[in-house]
Amino acid sequence: MSISLQGSTRSFRAAAAARTSRDAVYRAVWRWHFYAGLACLPFLISLSATGALYLFQPEINATAFAYRTRVAAPSTAPLGPDRLIFNAAQAVPGGTPVAYTDPADATASAMVTLADGARRILVYLDPYTGSVLDRVDRDGEFFMVLRRLHSLAYFGPWANAVIEIVAGFAIILVATGLYLWWPRGQDGGVVTIRGTPQRRVWWRDLHAVTGLAAGGGLFFLALTGLPWSIWWGDQFRAWTNAAGLGQPAALWAGKPVSNVPLGEMLTTAGWTLQDAPVPKSEGAGSAPGIGIDGAAAILARLGMPRGYELSLPVGPTGVFAAAYPRDVNRQRMISLDQYTGKALVDVHFADIGPVARAVQYGIGIHKGEHWGRVNQLAMLAFCLATILLAVTAGTMWWKRRPAGRLGVPPPPRDRRAAATVTGIVLGLGVLFPLTGLAILIMLGFDLAAGRTFRTRTA
Incomplete structure (x- = not known):
């Protein structure tokens, strides 16, 4: 009988230790999920909103800007580019023609780019009559503004490094979010939503279910956006070229x-x-x-x-x-x-090369250019889902945070679990060095804040 009780006690202790360990890992993952979201959710909203609009560049140009991008069905042969460039130059005295964009189809306008000092002026022309439809500063053209907002180019060339950091954190968000979503016997929050919008659990479940549906898309958008980044993208392109793969x-x-x-x-x-x-x-x-x-x-x-x-x-x-x-x-x-x-x-x-082809396929799909309307709508859905993820995350945080505090999830008591999860996150940082640098900075602040808190409560 005593042997049976001893065995039961050991089993109970082992099960309790396993639960404690799982809880510690969960808390450590949750903490890094919070930090990654804190770092990049505002940027993900901006990237998703501008990206969603950019997906429909042809449609927006053909409607909102039809006065300069579309022309009447042709009744005569088109003029040659030389004549169109001449007409464009007359519309911008002192401008020097530098590029010509051929009409994409029979009812599309032609476009000539002229240099006027450091400025670039876009002149849209009817390819059949040669008449000027519009002229606009390239930096003020709607989709150029959208591109510069998307890449943070308005804030200087190194602001693009923020996009690289955000892309790395987005990958961490997806990986940690998948772990947090993984079913652990709960009745809701896996594919169903519990409660009402007045309760925090409703927002938690909406966040989890949306993440399940959109996590793969967010991962894809982050990964295919990285090749354009200021450091990782340049280094990756240099490597593909050196290896004969670009x-x-x-x-x-x-x-x-x-x-x-x-x-x-x-x-x-x-x-x-x-x-x-x-x-x-x-x-x-x-x-x-x-x-x-x-x-x-x-x-x-x-x-x-x-x-x-x-x-x-x-x-x-x-x-x-x-x-x-x-x-x-x-x-x-x-x-x-x-x-x-x-x-x-x-x-x-x-x-x-094969790697370069894969990258350009990814970029084409990222921009909604590969499979027509299906591609556009799929990317739009991922952009809108990312915005919803950001909104639900912010609402959850607001509902659970203590008054006057940031509301960072508490660290696990098991330091080994915390160190293991942190090591895995840092491993991802090795793949994306600017993100890794940001992780180290966040880790330093976290350790300093922990020491300050312990000193005040001692």
Whole structure:
């Protein structure tokens, strides 16, 4: 009998210890989930709101801005780009034409970009009559403003580092949120919502169920946004290129190139090629030059899709550089010798490395450009769900926080559990160093606050 009681006691103690350990891990994960949310939820709201609008750029341009982006069905042949550029230059005295955007279809307008000092002016034209439909400062164009808000570019180049940190924390949010959601015998909060909006549990369950539905989308948006980040994205692109998995370096082999990156000539160069060197024209003095109309005719003959952006040559060794940015599988970049019209570089999507193709597929889906309306609506749903996650998280925090305090979840008493979870979070920080640096700073503040609290209560 005593043996049975001893065995029962040991089993009870072991079960109690296991429950204590699980509770400690749960509290440690919850604490980091709170910190990650505190760091990035306001930014996730901004990113989601601006991103949701950007998904529907074609539709918004075709409705709200139809006066400058759409034209009447054609009754005559379109004018050549040279004439359109001339008309645009007349509309901006002193402006220098730098790029031409081909109409994407028969009822789309053409666009010419002119440099006026440091400014860039966009002039929209009817491609059939040559009339100017509108002109706008590029920095004031609606979707450029949206892009700069999305990337925090208005706050300086290093503000983009915040986006990189937020993306890393979003991945931590998804990982820790999945652990917190995992069913542990509760009746609600898994796929159902308990209570009413007056109760905190309703907001908790709505947050958990929304996170279950949208967590994968948030993870995808964060991961596919990282390639554009100021440090991680640049380092990742450099690695793919060095490993032969990005830019097709062989296409530049044996060709004279400038020190100008393609991204400075084309706004649509794309992630893989934005820092690729622009080749030099080799036929100086051999011919008067093919001209913009000649370049457009060559691009059409080479099968460049409509809607491409074409930058104009700068200086005697400059080239015509064209890029088609949308419809991932048809993306293409061509550089033409300005004198002979020879295609110095012709990069199809299939020519870039496998990692770069995967990245650009992800970016295309991120921007709603790959599977039409289904892609747009799916990304919109994830953006709206992210906003809902932020709102429910803020409401939960407000309802549970002690008056006058931040309301950080208490640390577990089991220091081993806290250290293990913190180590895993720091491991994610190694993958995304700017996020890791932010984690170390937060950890330092947390330890300092803990010491201060213990000193005051001693």
